[in-house]
Amino acid sequence: MKTHPAAARHIFVTGGVVSSLGKGLTAASIALLLGRRGYRVRLQKMDPYLNVDAGTMSPFQHGEVYVTDDGAETDLDLGHYERFTGVPCTQASNVTAGRVYGNVIAREREGGYLGRTIQVIPHVTDEIKHYIRLLAEDGVDIVITEIGGTVGDIESLPFLEAIRQFRQEIGRGNGLFVHITLVPYIRAAGELKTKPSQQSVGVLRSIGIFPDILICRCERPMSQEHRDKLALFCNVEPKLVIEERDVAHTIYEVPLDLYRQELDVYILEMLNLHVRPIEMTDWARMVERLIRPGRGTVEIAVVGKYIALSDAYKSLYEALTHGGIANDVAVSIRRVESETLEEKGAENCLSGCHAVLVPGGFGDRGIEGKIAAIRYTREQGLPFLGICLGLQCAVIEFARHCCGLAGAHSAEFAPNTPYPVIHLMDSQISVRRKGGTMRLGSWPCHLRKDSHAYEAYRKTPIAERHRHRYEVNNAFREILEKNGLRITGLSPDGQLVEIVELANHPWFVACQFHPEFQSTPLQAHPLFTAFIAAALKTRESGKSPPHA
Ligand code: GLN
Numbered sequence: 001m002k003t004h005p006a007a008a009r010h011i012f013v014t015g016g017v018v019s020s021l022g023k024g025l026t027a028a029s030i031a032l033l034l035g036r037r038g039y040r041v042r043l044q045k046m047d048p049y050l051n052v053d054a055g056t057m058s059p060f061q062h063g064e065v066y067v068t069d070d071g072a073e074t075d076l077d078l079g080h081y082e083r084f085t086g087v088p089c090t091q092a093s094n095v096t097a098g099r100v101y102g103n104v105i106a107r108e109r110e111g112g113y114l115g116r117t118i119q120v121i122p123h124v125t126d127e128i129k130h131y132i133r134l135l136a137e138d139g140v141d142i143v144i145t146e147i148g149g150t151v152g153d154i155e156s157l158p159f160l161e162a163i164r165q166f167r168q169e170i171g172r173g174n175g176l177f178v179h180i181t182l183v184p185y186i187r188a189a190g191e192l193k194t195k196p197s198q199q200s201v202g203v204l205r206s207i208g209i210f211p212d213i214l215i216c217r218c219e220r221p222m223s224q225e226h227r228d229k230l231a232l233f234c235n236v237e238p239k240l241v242i243e244e245r246d247v248a249h250t251i252y253e254v255p256l257d258l259y260r261q262e263l264d265v266y267i268l269e270m271l272n273l274h275v276r277p278i279e280m281t282d283w284a285r286m287v288e289r290l291i292r293p294g295r296g297t298v299e300i301a302v303v304g305k306y307i308a309l310s311d312a313y314k315s316l317y318e319a320l321t322h323g324g325i326a327n328d329v330a331v332s333i334r335r336v337e338s339e340t341l342e343e344k345g346a347e348n349c350l351s352g353c354h355a356v357l358v359p360g361g362f363g364d365r366g367i368e369g370k371i372a373a374i375r376y377t378r379e380q381g382l383p384f385l386g387i388c389l390g391l392q393c394a395v396i397e398f399a400r401h402c403c404g405l406a407g408a409h410s411a412e413f414a415p416n417t418p419y420p421v422i423h424l425m426d427s428q429i430s431v432r433r434k435g436g437t438m439r440l441g442s443w444p445c446h447l448r449k450d451s452h453a454y455e456a457y458r459k460t461p462i463a464e465r466h467r468h469r470y471e472v473n474n475a476f477r478e479i480l481e482k483n484g485l486r487i488t489g490l491s492p493d494g495q496l497v498e499i500v501e502l503a504n505h506p507w508f509v510a511c512q513f514h515p516e517f518q519s520t521p522l523q524a525h526p527l528f529t530a531f532i533a534a535a536l537k538t539r540e541s542g543k544s545p546p547h548a
Contacts, residue, residue: 002328004410006135006142007140008041008133008142008144009072009142009174009175009271009273010124010132010136010142010143010144010145010165010166010170010175010176010256011030011142011143011144011145011148011150011168011175011176011178011267011271011320012144012145012147012163012175012176012177012178013026013027013030013144013145013146013178013179013180014147014151014160014163014177014178014179014180014202014204014209014211015149015150015151015179015180015181015206015405016150016152016179016180016181016182016196016197016200016201017150017182017196017197017199017200018150018182018512019149019150021180021181021182021217022081022138022180022217022244022254023077023146023148023180024045024075024077024081025080025084025144025251026082026117026178026180026244026254026258027043027059027080027081027083027084027144027540028043028077028080028081028214029067029084029254029255029258030144030178030258030263030264031081031084031085031087031142031144031268031279031310032084032283033045033085033087033215033255033258033259033263033264033266033407034141034223034267034268034397034521036278036280037264037275037276037277037278037280037309038196038276039141039142039273039276039442040139040140040141040142041085041087041140041141041142041144042087042093042106042135042136042140042142042143042144043071043078043085043087043143043145044092044093044094044095044131044132044135044143044144044145044146045074045075045077045078045081045093045095045145045146045147045148046095046096046128046146046147046148046159046395047075047094047096048096048097048147048148048149048150048153048155048156048158048159048504049096049097049098049148049153049155049169050097050098050101051096051098052096052098052099052102052435052436053072053074053094053096053098053099053436054066054073054074054075054094054096054437055060055073055311055352055373055435055438056117056434057081057435058437059306059308059309059311059312059313060261060312060528062075062128062449063074063076063265063309063311063312063314063329063466064079064106064312064313064314064315064381066078066079066309066314066315066517067440067441067465067466067467067517068087068088068089068090068091068441068465069090069441069442069463069465070090070091070094070441070442070499071091071440071441071442072089072090072091072093072094072441073435073436073440073467074089074093074094075148076311076314076315077146078093079315079318079511079517080093080251081093082517082520083315083318083519083520083521084121084255084520086522086523088521091126092131092134092135093135094239095131095211096129096183096485097131097155097158099367100124100127100128100131100158101384102129103479104123104127105118105119105366106139106203113134119474120158120161121161122171124158124162125162125494126157127166128158128162129162129166130161131473132145132163132166136484137186139206140247141273142271142273142522145163146382147159147160147163150281151179151200151203151204152203154188154248156359157207158443160209161207161208161212163177163209164208164209166205167209168427170193173270173271173272174271174272175208175271176212176213176267176270176271177210177211177212177213178212178213178214179200179201179202179204179211179213179214179215179314180215180217181197181201181214181216181217181246182196182197182216182217182218183196183197183202183216183217183218183222183230183276183393184196184218184219185218185219185220185224192218192222192226194222194226194229194230194233194502196215197214197230197234198230198234199538201214201233201234201235204426205235210235210320211234211236211239211343212234212240212270213236213263213266214230214234214240214241214242214243215244215263215501216230216241216242216243216244217244217245217246217387218243218244218245218246219246219437219493220244220245220376220418221243221245221272222243222356224238224391226241227241230387236403237347239266240266242258242261243261244257244258244262245257248292249288249291250291251319252283252286252287252290252521255280255283255286256280256283256284257282259278259280260314264278266345275531281511281531282522283522284433285523286522289325289328290321290324290325290422290521292325292327292430293325293328293329293330293397293538295327295328296329296330297327297329297330297331297332298329298330298331298335298532298535298536298538298539299332299333299334299352299353299354299535300320300330300331300332300333300353300354300355300356300357300358300532300535301333301334301336301349301353301355301356301373302317302333302336302340302349302356302357302358303336303338303341303349303350303356303357303358303369303370304315304336304337304348304358304359304361304366304370305334305337305338305339305361305363305365305366306361306496307335307338308337309339310335313359313514315514315517315519316357316359316387317333318516318519318521319515319519319524319528320357320523320528320532321331321495321521322519322520322522322523322524322525322528323501323520323529323531323532323533324406324526325521325526326524326525326528326529326532326534327536328531328534329532329534329536331532334351336350336373337363337366337369338365338366338367338369338370338373339366339369340369340371341366341369341370341372341521342366342368342371343398345372346372346375346376347372347376350373350376350377350382351375354382354383354536354539355377355382355383355385355389355507355531355532355534355537356374356376356377356382356383356384356385356534356539357372357384357385357386357387357390357531358370358384358385358386358387358389358390358393358394358510359387359389359390360373360388360390360467360468360514361390361439362389363387364412364413367393367413370389370390370393370399371396371397372396373433374390374393374394374410374475375397375401376506378397378398378401378502378508381505382508382536383504383506383507383508383531383534383537383538384505384507384508384509385476385509385527385528385531386509386510387510387511387513387514387515387516388467388511388512388513388514390510391472391499391500391510391512391514392410392412392422392470392472392513394419394500395421395422395472395480395510396408396409396410396422397484398480398483398502399419399421399476399479399480400483402480402483402485403476403480403482403483405418405419405421405479407419408420408421409421409422409426409526410422410423410470411423411470412469412470419476420473421472421473421480422470422471422472422473423470424455424469424470424471425439425468425469425470425471425496427439427469431469434484438466438467438468438469439466439467439468439469440465440466440467441465441466442463442464442465442466443463443464443466443491443494443513444461444462444463444491445460445461445462445463445464445489445490445491445499445513446460446461446490446491447461447462447489447496448487448488448489450487451486451489451499451501451508452488452501452508452530453486453488453489453499453509453511453527454488455505455530456526456527456529457526457527462489462517463494464498464511464515465512465513465514465518466510466512466513466514467514470495471497472496472497472500473486474495474497474513477497480500482533484502484503484504485500485502485503486500486501486502486503487499487500488501489507489511490499496512497512498511499511499512500515506534506537506538507534507537509527509531511520512528515527515528516528
């Protein structure tokens with residue numbers, strides 16, 4: 001057997017029976033535990049679809065597009081990875097079949113294969129293994145590779161074959177397979193059923209993968225009998241049949257649940273790694289605070305276009321929750337479809353809430369609803385946080401109603417507007433291709449010291465992640481500022497408006513970047529902490545607009 005050059009250990013996570021089992025959360029939880037045992041852990045997601053990355057996919061189909069510091073547009077599972085472990089992901093953390101095939105085909109066109117026939121095995125599988133190895137560089141101890149999709153899907157086969165080969169090459173003690181599966185409760189029979197899991201493991205075994213650990217998602221507790229049965233049929237030790245029951249309150253309970261079952265200990269033992277001590281009290285305290293906050297509830301309205309699917313604003317909803325943890329208050333989210341707000345009016349949709357958030361987005365559907373919502377927060381003195389498109393709408397609203405620029409708009413939605421207060425960035429004018437061409441990733445921003453933003457961050461410059469093509473048109477800066485829009489965050493060269501605020505308003509902050517991507521439950525993002533604090537103030541002052 002060949003030994004692999006890198007000393008890193010590998011954990012491969014697959015999913016069976018159905019999708020949406022929370023593989024990403026489970027992988028992130030395992031990474032958290034191993035990281036807290038003193039190991040350097042890196043996570044990676046392999047997605048079997050043919051898009052080169054998630055950047056071109058609709059949030060309605062695939063949920064939020066997560067953005068890394070280095071500008072990768074990725075699957076939302078990477079958000080879980082970062083929130084649980086605090087370790088930033090990179091371009092190498094999300095690999096799709098589209099990227100893998102694209103590289104192989106490009107190399108073939110360049111003559112890189114010297115006349116050979118290009119095949120799934122070994123050329124595509126080699127390319128996949130290359131990406132697994134990439135993460136194992138620079139002193140990383142453990143790489144966790146999650147394979148997207150469900151075992152049995154046609155398109156995930158090359159990925160499964162690649163991890164089978166990889167483990168073969170590094171040897172048993174250096175890599176292990178974790179299979180996450182569903183143990184459904186059948187109400188009519190009053191029983192949990194293990195058969196789907198047995199069959200899913202059967203499929204894995206037929207392609208040469210023998211799972212070492214089985215993690216069973218279930219809504220009811222499993223008995224010893226279930227564990228023994230699964231252990232017998234799936235050929236794993238009974239103690240390695242781990243129960244992952246639906247959590248009662250929050251996803252942040254998952255690591256505690258797995259820790260209680262000593263999953264991390266078993267993993268380290270199987271990988272021949274020392275079981276170092278672990279500290280989980282801060283995490284447990286955070287979960288406790290989240291479940292039982294001391295200061296009641298604030299209600300935050302989120303006015304957006306992708307409201308129907310909660311995954312579409314995953315990081316945003318998490319960041320709001322984090323802001324709640326930091327303020328010891330529960331955050332209840334009122335999801336408002338911006339088109340509904342257009343029909344029913346801001347008053348009807350927003351009254352009674354303690355603050356309003358308008359998130360990022362693309363396309364003109366529902367834009368007027370967002371603008372109406374912002375006008376309402378401005379006029380009512382309701383705390384407001386605008387993100388990306390939310391900032392752009394705030395500027396449009398202010399231009400129209402406070403600067404006398406009737407018909408002001410974004411050139412994205414109204415190319416012929418007399419007042420294009422939002423327009424295409426210079427760097428975007430010649431861009432034709434769609435994928436990966438926006439202003440992406442982390443960029444520095446200088447803050448004005450007399451601002452809500454600085455009060456929240458307490459430092460300058462800051463660095464935040466971006467994903468946009470349009471920006472505030474500098475030709476309108478003077479008139480906007482003259483009328484009371486404060487530009488409190490700028491790119492280092494002063495050319496790009498990154499944050500705007502309102503003078504004469506309790507808390508109105510909008511940013512061109514996406515702060516939600518950098519928020520974690522242990523360290524809420526400063527803007528979200530300040531936003532929720534402002535909402536709490538509205539609640540306590542009793543000044544929130546009354547219920548309609
Ligand atoms: N559509 C806007 C732009 O491209 C906003 C993007 C966003 O909200 N992420 O600039």
